[in-house]
Amino acid sequence: MGFKTDIEIAREAQKRPIQEIGAKLDIPTEHLLPFGHDKAKVSQDFVADARARKRGKLILVTAINPTPAGEGKTTTTVGLGDGLNAIGKRAAICIREASLGPNFGMKGGAAGGGMAQVVPMEDMNLHFTGDFHAITSAHNLLSAMIDNHIYWGNALEIDERRIVWRRVMDMNDRALRDTVVSLGGVSNGFPRQTGFDITVASEVMAILCLAADLDDLQNRLGDIVVAYTREKKAITCRDIGAEGAMTVLLKDAMQPNLVQTLENNPAFVHGGPFANIAHGCNSVVATQTALGLADYVVTEAGFGADLGAEKFFDIKCRKAGLSPSVAVIVATVRAMKMNGGVAKADLGSENVSAVQKGCPNLGRHIENVKGFGVPVVVAINHFHSDTEAEVAAVKAYVAEQGAEAILCRHWAEGSKGVTELATRVAELADAEQSQFAPLYPDEMPLFEKMQTIARRIYRADDVLADDKIRAQLKEWEAAGYGNLPICMAKTQYSFTTDPTRRGAPTGHSVPVREVRLSAGAGFIVAICGEIMTMPGLPRKPAAENIRFNEEGLIEGLF
Template sequence: MDTETKKVKSDIEIANDAYIKPITEIAAELDISDNEIELYGKYKAKLSLDILNRLDQSEDGKLILVTAINPTKAGEGKTTVTVGLADAFTALGEKAMIAMREPSLGPVMGIKGGAAGGGYSQVLPMTEINLHFNGDIHAITAANNTLAALIDNHLHQGNHLCIDPRKIVWKRVVDINDRALRNVVVGLGGPMQGIPREDGFDITVASEIMAVVCLAQDLDDMKERLSRMVVAWTYNDEPVTVQDLGVEGALALLLKDAIKPNIVQTIAHTPALIHGGPFANIAHGCNSAIATRTALKLADYVVTEAGFGADLGAEKFLNIKSRMAGLKPDAVVIVATIRALKMHGGVDKNELGTEDIGALKKGIENLKKHGETISSFGLPFVIALNRFVTDTHLELEVFKGLMEQENIPYALTEVWEKGGAGGTALAESIKQIIDEKENHYAPLYELTHSIEDKITIIAKKVYGAEGVDFTPQARKKLEKFKEQGWDSLPVCMAKTQYSLSDNPNALGRPSGFTITIRDLKPSIGAGFIVALTGDIMTMPGLPKHPAALNMDVTEDGKAIGLF
């Protein structure tokens, strides 16, 4: 017997070795005409917004949302499962599509290294998707910073709107984690250099323009949303909008291509619409409504994802995106791993290879809470246990026993190693619960609830908190927003992804805690109020050893170190 250990290929090696069909072939299989596709090279393209108009009366496919437990350093593989699940439907002979977000350079160069799936469940071309893709995030950066420049120019040219420079809330953005830019001073150097004032940078994916692009229903709706964005307050404490500045047309012009969804493919040639990239811990964490709605018209099964755990991305998908876009999900997948559950049970990352049944049982409480959250929306769900080679037979048996004891449907997935073939059990389970389980989907709160009540409902029902504390500053904003008539908007919670609470170190299923709302921010163009909890940052920082340290490019232009 050959005992030589077979070398395991890296994600990028698998991607580089994969055969990619011309994207025109993928589009043709979806009955997309030549005049509805705009090529960005041979393997990427944008789709025309006219497709939605043409297929307006067509029946929608089934919509499956993929979410997860609270993420850990052990890794859960939510994007990999998303891709593998769509490939599993394809392997079963179903017409499937993916609708997911495009990666930001912040995490690509920072801690994650990439967000295009992994192993044999990847979207291709992986390098281009992880880097500049079709330029959407750059367009959003340009639009955001054009608006910032126009605001400062308005001050410099006389300030006829009476903007208070101390109350400008519109920040500049850059698509990389750069903590040094969180707080800056602009306009220094004398009268010709502008009006000196304090400013700051957010990461591009936290820009309200990103949320506008992702929630807009069409070009006209995007322009209307852009016009409503609040950028500053006057000396009389009245809001100043983009419409007041008269620049919504210029911003829409910069975004006219960015609003169109991007089409690529998986290793198994399942079509994927990758469009929009808001983070779920500081924004609403879902791909564009246009991409999801387009996929539903083109396929029988659409697999989409929402960022981080069900306490963040899924909550916002179900309370914000689905409400605004008129979506009704058919089922939810919650991704977990034995490794991550053991971390939630108290095991150090360096000890995850050691069998620990006690920690596993304790960590499963985090998973159970996310299941309860999805059930509170009236939706059926399946647990996807993403298998790792370090999982022991006993750990897998204990997990199986606990799921059966709680009557929770689950499936073992091996999509990293086997692609779609490793996810067919999950796909079959989803088809079964869609057919057999009742679906009573409804958001957790009514828009008529006050902002305070909406936040409290989320904190108690989704996080498991005992209550909510509002700082004096947040209390003042509650009253201010009510006076402006904004209290009828949904709420977008900005919270750490690592814990159900607002304390990133409280893993598992914490209890007896309160959520602290330190500030509120109006995102009127996006159509929601952002509630900032704890010390969550809208501009992340790079880790001690960024993923960028491992990246390079060969002489023939191939990427190294992306994963």
């Protein structure tokens, strides 16, 4: 195969008409709403029917903390789905949609890699079926209606200093983090300070990904708290009267998108909240639809297990009544070496001692995921520079942790390179050994929930929060929001809030600088350390390399 780029491989894909892919899951043609020949939305009526059927087994793919060396979590999710189909199982994949922000910033694409990809790759990374545009529009309609309400007399007596609903756009743009709006005189309204978040951090995105159907969506949108009066009475989206129009804008976006892998297996790609600043899971609608149609459903949670898996278990599974059968933790020899102190430039040289030194990061994730009562298997995503001794070191370490590590070559070989993992995952799922339970009960006080996550998952000594934050949490508890789970907004690169601290550090604390109520989505966001809800572009953004070539084909999306 050589070393073709992901986009070159995707371009050579032998795609089948989307109706054939739907037929693999018994989705009738009349319930597929095609976007071209290779992608379609699944109708609301069929989704409702599918979700009521017998449930398949849910398999979570998560990972160690990401490093510049690369881990390949989505690649493994896709590879495992193909592998399960290759060994004769009826399997479907559920992943998130890609945000334009990272595509043009650091990442350059989010559809898997090598021979384990979801296609059409270019479309998935650039607008896709328009879901994110609909979410952006719905969110900003509410923003416009809040300012419009104030302009026309402010009958709700909103305190302009206490408007908590910001605007969003699906792009990394640090210049918009803090803005002043309504400058220019009387006709433009009342000037106030606000800002933008990236669309994937919007509460509307979280709501769409957690809502059961259009009625639930509208109800949740109505529950969004957008502002407060001077007496600190909460003002909701329902008070503004925007929830009906927002639901109409989101009608098509609520329908899951069906596409295919390179091996023509079905993949649902729907929703896309960030995992470092939001809850990081694809939609409940897509997951439950897949569970009604397939025997095994492979899904992923964003970034490392300290963020993605924890939120998948404590938010998505709790809210949707899901019970995962198996968790796969993706690791690479290269990432173990980086955790062991090796510079990126030196990763090509064998260094077994560095691998061993870096393995505690993996070990902590294994222990954490097991703590939720879910059986764990480790997938070692193979790189051509890995040596037998390095792979053996990871396998030996994982065995000491009471789990099994399996070498996977899906990037280079597709399903052929991942049949051992697929076989083991199916065995574990069929054994029904999972005793899944969330980390904390609903009734635990909000600050204690934060402490529980920080101590049990991050191994921190405590959560640092000033009196203002603690008082805010108490107010929310008094207002009836005390039973909500916590969504930690934290760096993905470390168990700590310091992105440079790799490995498995102890002796640290978690500073919470701000808390936000997502009453519609049904969680409290705790913003930790220096994490930003509107990312910036790097010094050399990926956008500089994205262009059409002489043949009119897109280049630069990895």
